[in-house]
Amino acid sequence: MPSKKYSFFLVVLSLVFILFLILDFTYSKFFLINPNKINIAHKIFHHHLLPNSEEIQGGKGYYPRFKVITNSLGFRDSKVREIDLKKKNRIVFIGDSFTFGTLLDYEYTVPGLTDIYFREKGIEVLNAGVPSYSPSIYYYKTKFFIEQGLKFSHLVVFIDISDIEDEAIIYVVDEQNQLAKSNVNPNHQRLRLQDKNLKTKFRDFLELNFNITYTFIKYIDDNFIDEISEKKFIDYIVSEKYIRDKWTIDENVRKKYDVGIQKSIYYMGLLKNLLDENDIKLTVVVYPWFSQIYHNDLESTQVKIWEEFSSKNYNQFINLFPVFINNENEDLSVKDKILKNFIPFDVHWNKNGSKVVFENFINNFNLDYKN
Numbered sequence: 001m002p003s004k005k006y007s008f009f010l011v012v013l014s015l016v017f018i019l020f021l022i023l024d025f026t027y028s029k030f031f032l033i034n035p036n037k038i039n040i041a042h043k044i045f046h047h048h049l050l051p052n053s054e055e056i057q058g059g060k061g062y063y064p065r066f067k068v069i070t071n072s073l074g075f076r077d078s079k080v081r082e083i084d085l086k087k088k089n090r091i092v093f094i095g096d097s098f099t100f101g102t103l104l105d106y107e108y109t110v111p112g113l114t115d116i117y118f119r120e121k122g123i124e125v126l127n128a129g130v131p132s133y134s135p136s137i138y139y140y141k142t143k144f145f146i147e148q149g150l151k152f153s154h155l156v157v158f159i160d161i162s163d164i165e166d167e168a169i170i171y172v173v174d175e176q177n178q179l180a181k182s183n184v185n186p187n188h189q190r191l192r193l194q195d196k197n198l199k200t201k202f203r204d205f206l207e208l209n210f211n212i213t214y215t216f217i218k219y220i221d222d223n224f225i226d227e228i229s230e231k232k233f234i235d236y237i238v239s240e241k242y243i244r245d246k247w248t249i250d251e252n253v254r255k256k257y258d259v260g261i262q263k264s265i266y267y268m269g270l271l272k273n274l275l276d277e278n279d280i281k282l283t284v285v286v287y288p289w290f291s292q293i294y295h296n297d298l299e300s301t302q303v304k305i306w307e308e309f310s311s312k313n314y315n316q317f318i319n320l321f322p323v324f325i326n327n328e329n330e331d332l333s334v335k336d337k338i339l340k341n342f343i344p345f346d347v348h349w350n351k352n353g354s355k356v357v358f359e360n361f362i363n364n365f366n367l368d369y370k371n
Contacts, residue, residue, distance in 0.1 A: 021210065021213070024210045024211065024212040024213055025209055025210060027211065027212060028208065028209055028210055028211040028212070037050065037053075037055065038050045038053050038054075038055040038057075038068055038070065039130075040074075044140055044141075044144050045137045045140040045141040045144060046137060046171065047130065047132070048074050048130065048141075049068070049070045049074045049075070049076065049130060050070060050074060051070055051071065051072050051073060051074040052070060052071065052072055052080045053069070053070050053080070054067060054068065054069040054070070054080060055067070055068050056068075058103055063103055063343075063345070063346065064103055064343075066101075066103055066104055066105050067105055067106070068106075069106060071083050071126075073126070073128075073145065073150070075126050075127050075128050076100060076101070076106060076109075076111075076127045076129070076130075077106065077126075077127065078106050078107065078112065078115065083126070083150075085148070085149045085150050085151060086149070086151050087124060087151060088151045088152070088153055089122065089123055089124070089153055090123065090124040090125070090126060090151065090152040090153060090154075091114070091118065091123060091124070091125050091126070091152065091153070091154045091155075091156060091367075092125075092126045092127075092128055092142075092152045092154070092155050092156070093110070093111040093114070093125065093126065093127050093128060093129055093156045093158065094128040094129055094133070094138050094141065094142065094155065094156070094157055094158075095129040095133060095138075095157060095158030095159065095160060096129060096130070096131055096132060096133040096134065096158075096160045096162065096163065096166075097129075097130075097131035097132065097160075097348060098110075098129075098158060098160055098287070098348060098349065099111060099127065099129030099133075099158040099160075100127070100129040100130050100131055101127075101129075101354070102131060102346075102348045103343050103346060103348060104348075104349075104350075104351065104354060106127075108351045108354055108355075109127065109354060110158070110349075110354055110357050110358045110361065111125055111126075111127035111129065112127070113354065113355065113358040114358060114361070114362070115127075117358075117362060123367075126152070128141060128142075128145075129158070132166065132170070133163075133166075134160075134162075134163040134166035134167050134170070134171060134264065135159070135163055135167060135263070135264040135265075135266075135267035135268050135271070136167060136171050136173070136263065136267045137171070138157055138159075138267065138268070138271055139267045139268075139270045139271040139274065142155065142271060142274060142275075143274055146274065146278055152280060153280060153281065154280065154281045154282075154283065154367065155271075155275055155280055155281070155282050155283070156283045156285060156365075157268070157271070157282065157283070157284050157285065158285045158287070159264075159268070159284055159285070159286060159306060160287075161245045161247075161248060161288070161289050161292070161302055162244050162245060162289075163260075163264055164247055164257050164260040164261055164264055165243075165244050165247070165257055165260060166260070167259070167260035167261075167263040167264050167267075168256070168257040168258075168259050168260025168261075168263070169257075169260070230339060230344045230345060231335050231339075233344075233345050234290065234294070234335050234338055234339075237289075237290065237291060237347060238290070238291045238294040238295065242291075245289040245291045245292070245347075246291065247260075247261075247301070248292060248297055248300045248301045248302050249291065249292070249295050249297055254301065261305065264305075265305070265309060268284075268309060269309075269313070272313045272315060276371070281315070281316070281369060281370075281371055282313075282315040282316070282371065283315065283316040283317070283318060283365065283369070284306050284309065284310050284315060284316070284317050284318070285317075285318045285320065285361060286300075286302050286303055286306050286317075286318070286319055286320065286321065287320040287321065287323075287324070287357060288300065288302075288320075288321050288324050288325060289347055290324075290338040290341075290342055290347065292321065292324075292325065293324050293325055293334065293337065293338055294334055294335075294338065296325060297321075297325070298321055298322065298325045300321055302321075303319050303321055307319065313371075314371045315371055316365075316366060316369040316371075318361060318364045318365065320357060320360055320361070323356060323357070323360045324337075324341065324356075340352060340353075341353030341356060
């Protein structure tokens with residue numbers, strides 16, 4: 001049997017641990033400012049941004065802090081402002097985190113740079129992109145705001161490689177789930193997330209309810225257990241261990257995500273029909289993740305799908321794969337080329353990458369393109 005001294009020590013240690021958890025819980029629930037208060041749920045298109053708000057995001061681990069500001073529509077903007085719904089001469093961007101501009105201040109994002117460019121021409125630019133969006137949300141969100149009375153002349157969809165996985169395993173539609181069939185009536189359906197796995201649920205629970213404990217564990221994991229260099233991070237993302245972006249490279253992953261491809265095409269078709277009904281032009285833009293750059297995936301399945309879609313639907317198509325997958329800067333290794341345009345320890349564009357995308361988008365974008 002353990003000695004009384006040892007038993008007493010265990011009791012004290014247990015009480016201290018319980019007290020710490022109580023204090024951690026109290027701090028997390030009542031004193032910690034929710035760093036994601038600007039991110040809100042939406043009853044129609046799953047998630048949105050809180051209108052007329054601003055918030056500092058990022059700043060965790062390797063990541064820089066950046067400011068997120070929204071206008072009266074809940075779209076990311078340069079300042080809090082009221083949007084005139086009836087202004088017709090306007091371009092709206094929609095996409096996921098690349099379009100939103102994760103880890104970048106607004107003026108360095110692609111829509112932000114485009115906003116500055118067109119401002120002098122009297123054309124307003126709005127950014128409806130939000131992280132983790134995909135074609136079903138592009139459709140439902142656009143439909144929602146058109147029904148709210150928002151007028152615009154052009155929609156630019158930056159369709160992301162990760163959209164396919166999101167449509168395959170993340171988003172489902174309430175009431176009906178046969179999304180690839182043309183007879184599905186999408187009216188009055190609401191997007192929701194599929195169930196999270198146990199590990200993700202526990203991580204989210206810990207971060208929300210015991211933030212000090214979560215932060216400590218994450219720090220240990222990031223700095224001692226899983227310490228990696230920027231180039232090793234690239235090695236991991238481009239490897240078969242990370243599959244979110246591999247469906248254009250690995251045939252087995254493509255087969256696994258085929259339903260995501262079909263759903264994406266289906267919802268983009270609904271979106272095109274919606275825009276045609278409201279006399280709004282569509283431009284579809286594709287671009288590589290750095291896995292596609294690393295694997296020289298120039299003739300990518302992503303390009304083929306949306307080039308064919310655009311040809312059939314007579315919308316403008318801009319392919320930015322050649323911008324990143326080329327023979328320029330031969331003195332740089334492929335990893336150094338990636339580091340030149342992407343945020344360290346992240347898959348998104350840095351300021352330079354965002355500028356490269358903007359410049360090539362503007363050079364290819366035809367405002368007067370006839371669908």
